Amino acid sequence: MKKIIYISIILCGLIVSSSCSKDQLNLEPADQSNVETFWSSEVNAASALTGCYEPLLGPYRGEGSWLLKLEDITPNSFEIDDGSGASSIARGDNNPTLPLINSRYSITYEGIGRTNTLLANIDLVPMDEALKKRFKAEARFLRAFYYHNLIEYFGGVPLILDPPNNNTQGQLPRNTKAEVLEVIYTDLNAAAADLPISYPSTDKGRITKGAALALKARTALYNENWTEALLASQAIIDLNIYDLFPDYRGLFLLENEGNPEVIFDIQFQFPEVTNNYHELFQQGNVFKGLYDAYLMTDGEPITTSTLFDPGNPNANRDPRLSQTLITIGSMFNGELVTGDELFADLTGFAFKKYTYYVDDVKRTPPQPNQSEINPIVIRYAEILLTIAEAENELNGPTERAYEAINMVRNRISVDMPDVTPGLSKEEFRNILRLERRVEFAGEGLYYKDITRWRTAETVMNADGLDKDGNVIEKRSFNASRDYLWPLPDRDILLNSNLEQNPGY
């Protein structure tokens, strides 16, 4: 009897051991998909496309919002803690380890890799052909947008159009900016051809034909291809769905999201995807320079206008001033700003755009990092000013140029006088440049403006001042180096074929 028991114990042991067959070593994850079988359904393809949009969020999220960080490298404002390195750049200490540099470079390539993967595989997916065409068009826009964000800061970069593969792509050298530009144009043309003008409400936030054209217009403008800029801008106008939003301040309020002026914005939604704009914008980092740049209601600068009252500098200013900046002596969130507020300790000026507050009513703010407002990447006013600028550069200040700039100045809530007729090309150019600075203040466009205009070496070699004229940040700009950013240190080390930009 006992022997039987021992034998059964041994047998049990052996059975348990042998049941550990080699199949036990073949396990599969249950929370990720295998690449081999992924490209088989429309649902999967749609999720991969969503994955291509996702890298749009990174640069607009959290403390590192591109809107503000780029603004902080202009004479308009500064970065308080240099957390991203924007302040280092502004002070002339740009270097290849700054978080700002690293994040822009890596996140755009993340988007590029995803769009390349989608474009290379989507033909494997059995799905509605029209939808497939649209998916491809969306992806091509995104790829163009990501490349655009690279070349305008770093110059030529490795041009990669296939799915990520370290063996074939890891050591590729830089292409020229022109080579990349050509692909951007091709992608945008293809995207514009296949994208719808608008979407049903469930798809709001997807790329439209207008966005593709607008990005093309911007790319052309930045690269001084005036004709293309004009053609693309005109094509947008011809879509006949965009218009200036009458209320300039309201354009940036949560309740007016997706208004007819918005051509391309990044989608935020509480609680899943939120930002901290409400906090960040009202920190009080705006320099006196921007405050002073706003014209008087007579269209004259504060230095020459008879309307300017040094005792009440807020009075009779371009209405966009009070709709853009929080200033001492003005109303904000239902209260008079007295100067005791924390922001006033810094420069005395802060951005009002992208906060939840309006002037005359007290509102409940969102929790920090729980703001869900969409940052606007391209809006209709930019198209109008692109027309004005390109027209002036190409043909001088034509009637069309005047018409475009005046439309922006005549927005109902702005109502600035028309630009004086009969200006020279040079005079018109200066007016236009100021118009862009003021119209887009706090929207992150001015940095690219001063670099493409090559004025950065002048305006960025002037110190940033607070409301009383004290130096808050000493600025420095090296014209032989700073027009391009350095490629990240990490990438230079990992890819020996990458050539660093001069001076870094």
Next chain:
Amino acid sequence: MKKILDQKRRSYPLLKLSLKMKISMLFMFLVLFTMQANSTYAQRTKITLDLNNVTVERLIDEIESQTDFHFVYQIKEVDLNRIVSIQAKKELVPSVLERIFRNTRTTHNVVDKQIFLKERVTKANTLNPKVQPIPIKIQRVVTGLVMDKDGTPLPGANVVEKGTTNGVTADFDGNFSIEVANENVTLVVSYIGYATKEEPVNGQSNLSIILEESAAGLDEVVVVGFGTQKKLNLTGAVSSIDSEDLQNRPITSASQALQGMQGVYINQVGGQPGNDAATIRVRGVGTLNDNNPLILVNGIEFSINDLNPNDIESITVLKDAASAAIYGSRAANGVVLVTTKKGSQKSEISYSTSVGIQEVISLPRVVRDPIKWMELYSQAQLNFGTSENSLVFPQSLIDEYRTGMQTDPFTYPNNDWYDIMFDPAFIQEHNLRFTGGSDKTSFSLSLGLLDQNGVLRSTDSERYTANLNINSIMNKNVTIGGTFNFSYKNRNEPVVGISEAMQMIFKAQSYHPTKLEDGNYGMNFFDIPGHRRFRNPLALTDEGDSDIRSLKLFLNTFAEINLPFDIKYKINLGFTSDAQRSKIFTPQIVLYDAKTKEPTQIQAGGNPFVTFNGQERGVDQRDDESQNWTIFNTLNWNRSFSDDTDLSILLGNSYEKFDRSYFTASNEGYLSNNLYELNAGSTNPVVSGTSTESSLISYFGRANYVLDSKYLFEANFRYDGSSRFAEGNKWGFFPSVSAGWRLNEEDFLKDVEWLGQLKLRTSWGQLGNERIGLFRYLDLIAPGQDYIFGGSINPGTAVLVDNDDEISWETTTISNFGLDATFLGGKLSSSIEYFDKTTEDVLRPVGIPSQVGSLGGPIRNIGTIENKGVELALGHRNVLGDFRYDVSGNITYITNKVVNLNGEIILDDFSSDGRGPFNITEEGKPINQFYLYQADGLFQSQEEIDSHASQGADTKPGYIRFKDLDNNGVIDQNDRMADGNTIPKYTYSFNIKLAYKNLSLNTFWQGVGDVQTYNKHVSGVPFWFGTSLPEGYANDSWTPDNRDASFPIITRYQDTQNTLYRDSDYWLLDASYLRLKNIQLTYDFKPELLSKIGLNKLSIFCNAQNLLTFTSLKDFDPETELLGNDFFNYPSTKIYTLGFNLSF
């Protein structure tokens, strides 16, 4: 030591126990044997036998199988091969025995179910003329007491008349009584762990024999893979400690117990209650992956820290490939074998307790005075070129503050935040153990409680443990047993976590208010750029709730069965379970401006917690679970060819499965700080979770051959299959061979008086490391890449990591040479080891350029890392009358070198500032150095700056001058180099034990050498974004009048982080130290006294842990996370305890 009692008896379950237990059991039998037996079983058990021409051995088998009787005997004393025939019908066993052994040289005696066979000593053996009967002329009885040098009796010690097989064992009290041939014989007295002693009787009838502990424990048995091995016969490199070495020390996590073991580097970062496990590195850092050793508790993978240190019997570390190869694919970082305490037949209750106090060892030295701080802040701004008008602290504010401090400490506080946040903390420990059993079954049951408050506010932990161990001899062929261990721990810590809380304490300045007059949490009334959000540390620690509870279960059962042909089969089933629940309730706290009493406007809602957890007032709950299943089978065969030559072979297989899962949920929208369960919230509920499994199938074996007690050979293999690799790469083979030569057994050394043991050892073998993330060989598409369309979230997916399906094991090859020697009768012992440990095919994530879709790099088998080292141990012990001392120490020197990385350079950033690569690993250098500019003093003048390579626009006199390594005229990224060692080259420790009579003083010293660290965060740099100022800047920073300063000119870090505060070797800190880890004073009461009050043992002790530290690192305890660069871990503590232990 000459073997007196022949242990090579036939297979017998009893003998599977450790030698100590064997002896004590034998002793028990002998005691019973000498007593009057009450053979009730014998008197009622009848047996039927019909055997013709069988051996005595076979007959014994037959009786054992039919009945519950056990035979106990020594082979020499029984002629097992004698052929007998017997017929019996329902006969009583003693009567059968009488028939068998009548007229032989063997007598029998039945004691309960034991049958003792013993040689007849009084009669000549008439049946076997080859054996010469010992002529007995005068019968003398010698009695005596065997004890150790402390006077503690040694029960079970063997006492044998020299030159004969006549022997007895001492009883519980160390007393023996032996009949000897004459008054001039010599007694040979031996006991495990003690040097054998020859004591001439010289006519005395009562002897007192004191045994010395044997040197280096060469007679000891150590636990090795799937068994035990006599230390004498070891050929591999093994370090071990047993429970006695750890007694009474306030070890709160068992991993700390390994500190001081030769070749093992233990680093315990901080003393947080319930979270103070130490990292264990065996012989250096061999891989870029997980460097933790494989830890097995009673053969089952389990965390050592989940055991009560008091339940540990011994810890063995297998350091070289020869000893570890039997664990194959997981053994490359060494194997730690933990054995828990077993029961004994002796019924005993023991209780030990200690109470104590913990206090912080060191904190950063910073400027505390608020006025001085503000003035220096202004100075820093002025130095940078800020105009007088733009100072953050204009003179008017400083004056206001100075005056205000006198009258209104709530608005103008002068707080000592260290004093507020840290306090000495209480610790207590109680352990109760019951042991007992019978000759067949023994058990040990223990209960433990560790209750520890933390030196940091709101940190504490309680741990409850229970351990039950049972062993039972079912019959002569089957032994079963099991260990059940239970551990429940409850830990509390600040809601924001330790790191964040510590950072905020370092950031808090004396002008930061705690609470205002009205009891509300305060906020400073002026603004400091960069530090605009004062997160009141008092609120951070006192408010909210972070509760971590973990329940760990360990279950291991085995059965050992004797099979024919002397084969022993053992099956082991193990199951461990780990369930941890952590719940964090983030409260809503408002800070009120010290002056205006306004809730602070910096953050809407004034919730200082929001930015940490990214959520509102709410609950975050996470449940982690893991289960491991282990089954292993072994077959063991042992054969002695002669007294000095034997061979043993082990074969086995195992299957292990690891299941892990977690589930998290969070909820927000709570109405008050008093509601903190998940279902009390209403907004933003989020859930997540996943599970993974992995498995390992293995076959393994070992052969041991000892020839003439001089030549030792061993070979091991393991063949492992892992689910972590792709088909084709799953299986790995890990062999090892080793040999030893016991020179002292050779004739030419046998007579060298001063030499004890002398053994040469060498080994070679290969081990593996498979510990990487799961499924790193598959290309996977990950979810969670979501985006909003139409106002709702859409699921997005993307490839995130570039995986490589070619990956397989890392392979570590270790060669080891060792020499062990003892001298002067064990008074002096020494051991030296040299090893070469080379890891090839190191698995590591490869960084790939962002242009490849910014994918996470693949894990690849790239690189070779080499650790070469020498370990040296010396010991000396002696007794001078009532005074005894024992000094021992060891030192390990290891050079770590990355031999090959395929030409690549690994850049990491282990710092918390996110400012790009800070750590570097490159070929020809040690792992994980710092990546630093090279400082060359301070600039003294503008001319010097102008003539030096350009360092940036605002470089000023008093800034650090960096070397232009590439001579390109610009200080740029290329001027950095690998610098500083984050792995100590030397680790050493020594014990000094002094004892006088019953009083003993033990000190344990431990240290590391040639190691550096770096502090680039708060309290390392001046005014890290408006926070603390290291004291050195106040006393000794550069000014035109103090050009020889040790600190550069004072500036704000935020202004100069890219110029002056580039990462440079100027700030490299020496982190080597020597520490008095433990000092213990113990008084053992005399057993004679104790027996009167019914106690077996009573000792009282006091103890100090980390009492003294010698280091040049003043601001932090040097036993810290060296790579971290921010030092926000829990402070290290000194612990003073007082306690006693007793048993009865």
